[in-house]
Amino acid sequence: MKTNLVPLFLLALVASLSFAFHNPTEEVRTFNVNGFDKLDMGSAFTINVQQGSNFSVKASGRDEDLDDLDVNVSGGTLKVRYKNQKWGWNNRKNVRxxxxMPQVRSMDFSGACTATVKGFRNQGNVDLDISGATTATIDLDADRVNVDFSGASTINLNGKATSMEGDVSGATTLKAYGLQLKTVKLEISGASGASVAATEKVDVDASGASSVRYRGTASVRSNTSGASSVRRDG
Incomplete structure (x- = not known):
C-alpha cells in the first residue's frame, strides 16, 4: 500500500511544481504619473491606450518584471523602458x-510592442513612429497624421484626418483603408506595402519592390522604381 502511495505523491508534487512554474503570480502596479501627451515605449509590451479626462497608467505582469520597469514623464512624454536592458528577452514574461490620457500628440512604439489605441477624437497634429516588428491598431480623429513606420511592423489605422504624410520602409505593412483622408503623401521603400483611401490627392514615391493600393476619388501622382507599383483598388 505504501509503495503505491509514493508514485502518487511524486505525481502530485510534479503537477504542483509545473503549475507554479507555468502560472507565476501576476501583480498590478499603478504609476503616479501625469501631464503627458506623448508616448515612448520601447520593449515587447502589450499596450492599450484610450482617451479619458484623467491620467492613468497601470501595468500587470510578474513581480520581477514590474520591479524592473522605468516609468517616468519628461518633457510631456511618458517613457517606459526596462532598467536592466541586458536581461534577455527570453527571461521576460508579458507585461500589459x-x-x-486626455490628448495625444505623438506615439513612439518599438521593440516588438503590440499596441491598441482607441477613442481619441478632436486631436490636432499627431506623430506616429512605429518600428522594430511592432504591431499597432490605432483609431483616432486628427487634423494631420505624420507617420514614420519601419522595421517589419504592421500598422492598422482607422478614424479620420485631413491629411497623412510620411515614410513607410523596411518590409512594413500599412493598412489604412479605415482612415478617412483628404490627402496622402507617402515615401515607401524596402518591400513595404500600404493601402490608403483619400478624396482629394494621393502622392506616392515608391521604390524597392514596394506597393501602394488606394481607394477613393483622389487624383494620383506616383513615381515608382525597382518593381514597385501604385494601383487603384476596385
Whole structure:
C-alpha cells in the first residue's frame, strides 16, 4: 500500500511544481504619473491606450518584471523602458499596460510592442513612429497624421484626418483603408506595402519592390522604381 502511495505523491508534487512554474503570480502596479501627451515605449509590451479626462497608467505582469520597469514623464512624454536592458528577452514574461490620457500628440512604439489605441477624437497634429516588428491598431480623429513606420511592423489605422504624410520602409505593412483622408503623401521603400483611401490627392514615391493600393476619388501622382507599383483598388 505504501509503495503505491509514493508514485502518487511524486505525481502530485510534479503537477504542483509545473503549475507554479507555468502560472507565476501576476501583480498590478499603478504609476503616479501625469501631464503627458506623448508616448515612448520601447520593449515587447502589450499596450492599450484610450482617451479619458484623467491620467492613468497601470501595468500587470510578474513581480520581477514590474520591479524592473522605468516609468517616468519628461518633457510631456511618458517613457517606459526596462532598467536592466541586458536581461534577455527570453527571461521576460508579458507585461500589459493600460493607459488613459486626455490628448495625444505623438506615439513612439518599438521593440516588438503590440499596441491598441482607441477613442481619441478632436486631436490636432499627431506623430506616429512605429518600428522594430511592432504591431499597432490605432483609431483616432486628427487634423494631420505624420507617420514614420519601419522595421517589419504592421500598422492598422482607422478614424479620420485631413491629411497623412510620411515614410513607410523596411518590409512594413500599412493598412489604412479605415482612415478617412483628404490627402496622402507617402515615401515607401524596402518591400513595404500600404493601402490608403483619400478624396482629394494621393502622392506616392515608391521604390524597392514596394506597393501602394488606394481607394477613393483622389487624383494620383506616383513615381515608382525597382518593381514597385501604385494601383487603384476596385
Amino acid at each position: 499596460f493600460e493607459i488613459t
